[in-house]
Amino acid sequence: MRNAICVLLHAQLKARLRYLRSAFSTRRRILLSALIILLSIVWTGQTVTSVLLRDAYPVDDFRRCVGLGLFAWTLWHILRVAWKRPESPVEWSPAERDLIVAAPFSAAQLLAYRFTVILTATLPKALLTILVLWPDLSWSSPVGLILALVGLELFRMLTDAGSCCLSRRGYLVFRAAVVGGIILLVAACWPAADPLTGVMPAPGVEPITATRTASEVTDAILARPLASAMVAPFFWCADVVAGHESPTWLVLKATGMLSMLAAFVWGIAWLEKIAHRVLLRRERLLQGTQRCDIEQQAESLSGVRPLPRIPVGGPLAWRQWGRAMQYVGSLLISMAIPALLLSPVLFTVRDPVLAFGIVFGGALFYSFVLLPEALKFDFRLDMDHLMQLKMLPMSAARVVVGQLTVPVLLACVFQFCVLIGTAVFRGIEPSILMIALCYCLPLNVLFVALDNLVFLLYPHRPTQEGFEAFLRTILKFTGKTLLITLSLATLLIWAPLAAMLARQLAVSTGIVFVWGTIAGIMLLATAAVLNVVAAFSRFDVSLHAA
Amino acid sequence: MPATPVLSVTDFYKSYEGNPAVCGISFDVLPGQIVGVIGPNGAGKTTTMRALSAIIPFTSGQLTVAGFDVATAPVEVKRRLAFVPDDPTPFSNLTVEDHLAFTAAAYQVADADRKAHEVLQQFSLQHKRKTPAKELSRGMRQKLALSCAWLYDPAAILLDEPLTGLDPLGIRTLKQSLIQRASEGAGVLISSHLLAMVEDVCSHILMLNEGQQKFFGTVERLRSEFAESRPDCSLEQIFFAATSGAVAEPAAVV
Numbered sequence: 001m002r003n004a005i006c007v008l009l010h011a012q013l014k015a016r017l018r019y020l021r022s023a024f025s026t027r028r029r030i031l032l033s034a035l036i037i038l039l040s041i042v043w044t045g046q047t048v049t050s051v052l053l054r055d056a057y058p059v060d061d062f063r064r065c066v067g068l069g070l071f072a073w074t075l076w077h078i079l080r081v082a083w084k085r086p087e088s089p090v091e092w093s094p095a096e097r098d099l100i101v102a103a104p105f106s107a108a109q110l111l112a113y114r115f116t117v118i119l120t121a122t123l124p125k126a127l128l129t130i131l132v133l134w135p136d137l138s139w140s141s142p143v144g145l146i147l148a149l150v151g152l153e154l155f156r157m158l159t160d161a162g163s164c165c166l167s168r169r170g171y172l173v174f175r176a177a178v179v180g181g182i183i184l185l186v187a188a189c190w191p192a193a194d195p196l197t198g199v200m201p202a203p204g205v206e207p208i209t210a211t212r213t214a215s216e217v218t219d220a221i222l223a224r225p226l227a228s229a230m231v232a233p234f235f236w237c238a239d240v241v242a243g244h245e246s247p248t249w250l251v252l253k254a255t256g257m258l259s260m261l262a263a264f265v266w267g268i269a270w271l272e273k274i275a276h277r278v279l280l281r282r283e284r285l286l287q288g289t290q291r292c293d294i295e296q297q298a299e300s301l302s303g304v305r306p307l308p309r310i311p312v313g314g315p316l317a318w319r320q321w322g323r324a325m326q327y328v329g330s331l332l333i334s335m336a337i338p339a340l341l342l343s344p345v346l347f348t349v350r351d352p353v354l355a356f357g358i359v360f361g362g363a364l365f366y367s368f369v370l371l372p373e374a375l376k377f378d379f380r381l382d383m384d385h386l387m388q389l390k391m392l393p394m395s396a397a398r399v400v401v402g403q404l405t406v407p408v409l410l411a412c413v414f415q416f417c418v419l420i421g422t423a424v425f426r427g428i429e430p431s432i433l434m435i436a437l438c439y440c441l442p443l444n445v446l447f448v449a450l451d452n453l454v455f456l457l458y459p460h461r462p463t464q465e466g467f468e469a470f471l472r473t474i475l476k477f478t479g480k481t482l483l484i485t486l487s488l489a490t491l492l493i494w495a496p497l498a499a500m501l502a503r504q505l506a507v508s509t510g511i512v513f514v515w516g517t518i519a520g521i522m523l524l525a526t527a528a529v530l531n532v533v534a535a536f537s538r539f540d541v542s543l544h545a546a
Numbered sequence: 547m548p549a550t551p552v553l554s555v556t557d558f559y560k561s562y563e564g565n566p567a568v569c570g571i572s573f574d575v576l577p578g579q580i581v582g583v584i585g586p587n588g589a590g591k592t593t594t595m596r597a598l599s600a601i602i603p604f605t606s607g608q609l610t611v612a613g614f615d616v617a618t619a620p621v622e623v624k625r626r627l628a629f630v631p632d633d634p635t636p637f638s639n640l641t642v643e644d645h646l647a648f649t650a651a652a653y654q655v656a657d658a659d660r661k662a663h664e665v666l667q668q669f670s671l672q673h674k675r676k677t678p679a680k681e682l683s684r685g686m687r688q689k690l691a692l693s694c695a696w697l698y699d700p701a702a703i704l705l706d707e708p709l710t711g712l713d714p715l716g717i718r719t720l721k722q723s724l725i726q727r728a729s730e731g732a733g734v735l736i737s738s739h740l741l742a743m744v745e746d747v748c749s750h751i752l753m754l755n756e757g758q759q760k761f762f763g764t765v766e767r768l769r770s771e772f773a774e775s776r777p778d779c780s781l782e783q784i785f786f787a788a789t790s791g792a793v794a795e796p797a798a799v800v
Contacts (some may be wrong), residue, residue: 103652142589156566314651315651315652318648318651319640322639322640322644323637323639384635385600385635385637387596387631388637390599390601390602391599391601391629392624393621393622393625393652394621394624394652395621538603541564541596541601541602542593543562543590
């Protein structure tokens, strides 16, 4: 039986390599593959050079970063489970469920398989981290990093299994405890991190910006007893990664980490057994209620509720909206995090208009580069449904409008909230705010249309992982960086032209510049949407989606 | 005066990246006719159906549905046609009821409420109304796709392997319902490897092999053309005769 698991893992590795080979040698992808390989070599070379040539961080700073990073990651796993409980204690892909879980393996063997998969996935991550942190590492660091990363993965499994063991009431108590704990932690640490103390200029000096360093803020927070107690175990791991102790202590601490991993493994196995019992009991309890529901549904004589009347591809927009609302938690996180990351600007930059400008630029940059990845409620999540979309009795243009509406609207909501919040907080003139808001819609149409265009020209599954997905990401982000550079260069050329034009028309340069830019963006957005329409019309489902 | 064909295919060619999939096939489906498309794997059955549904672009030929040209009026074609693929993939997050509401909105169905109730009852899906599509079995997904197709009373019905996954009651319901729709004037095209079902339901046969049209006509004419010496032979035997060149002996029952 154990042999079968080894055969499977070996076959999976071979299959991945075979897939990679075929993906690169496809005729229509060969040019792109060559470009991607070239870019990866250039980027990797650049990264390696910049890593090897840089100075090492001070050991204390490095240790603090590692410790807090591990703490943040652990906290994220707790928050994730508190927000959404997994359906089963151990996560299985559909293929694994059909082939491995269905096979005659014992629970211990299945867990062993899962641990092997985790270890094989963690090793490359650890190697990459070692490469990036090379100048800061000591002899104990590789061991520390591998143990820490495996530990995080095992902790994730532990929280998943643990949450499945809880009853509905127990889970609600756990959720309340997590929320309460976070509020308590923030309340305890806030005075030390009060950002307003950072904007006080030195006596007699009036700088535009005034900040405290991150180290100063972190030190002040960690000086609080509650915070230092919470992060202590993580700094234990950080000591091994940073090589911050004598060799004997490092060996002892590494052994401690290893013991912790063993405890995690034992804990997962134990919790998994309990979780199965709990899930079985829950199923039996649900059976009665579900039977009643089914009977009620069958007896119900009503037909279907009509959809809200939305013009142009309305049913599609309605469907995408429903899908987006299923991921409302992830959506809020993907919008709250950048908003939080932009918030220090409000406290540190003294000039309100400059602060508003930085927030505006930051929000647009995020909306172009990263936000579209979180707002895939368009063609990109519909790889398996492209045939149905093509079957609909609507023109390609209507389908495209219906498909793109929701991500555009969501991006606008994010930007409007950030910009209006900033304007209110820093007392920005309404006219400046209005101009900024006018940019949002055409820019979001352009951003979303570009991502969809690339998808329809080079379709792929959003859940796809592995080397090919990694290289595709490199290509996409390189392309986006080039586009940003090109846009900035265009603005630099457009600025003096706008001034000249304004002189000739005897109007303000600002008006010509702003409305000229908005008109240009609208033109580009229209062209991008038309290209999406053409790409969707030409899309051959027999070649791609079958 | 002859009736206008619901489906008309003239000299249809389709190739994938230079490899021919269908080569110059021509046939018409009149209102009330049920045409069975048979042929081995890779014969071009699904490609023909997808092209007729305006889902995939085609290389050359003329395809019309209810008098509308597939190449120039795809939206009008889709409004009048229902295509149920061999493995329907409904939108996983929508419930059965949501799918019907979506279809009613997309096809602008009048009196959707009553029709939805009828199709749910017809395909025994009432108890699954609130179930998300991702939780449906293969057969239930098939029934859902058929329910959505029936909701807007299409003039042309294209079914690709429609019986896969259906339970005996579902199979019987589908057969009866097809015959009823045809009697009401719909033109039906069914692709299937279940030759007994084709023999049961279809009035005409379109036989394809490696993208070529081997035969199109009534079941009786097929019998007379391919099995002159064996008038009692089954459609299965005729199929082998047409695709491999010899009338096969019936398989021995062990």
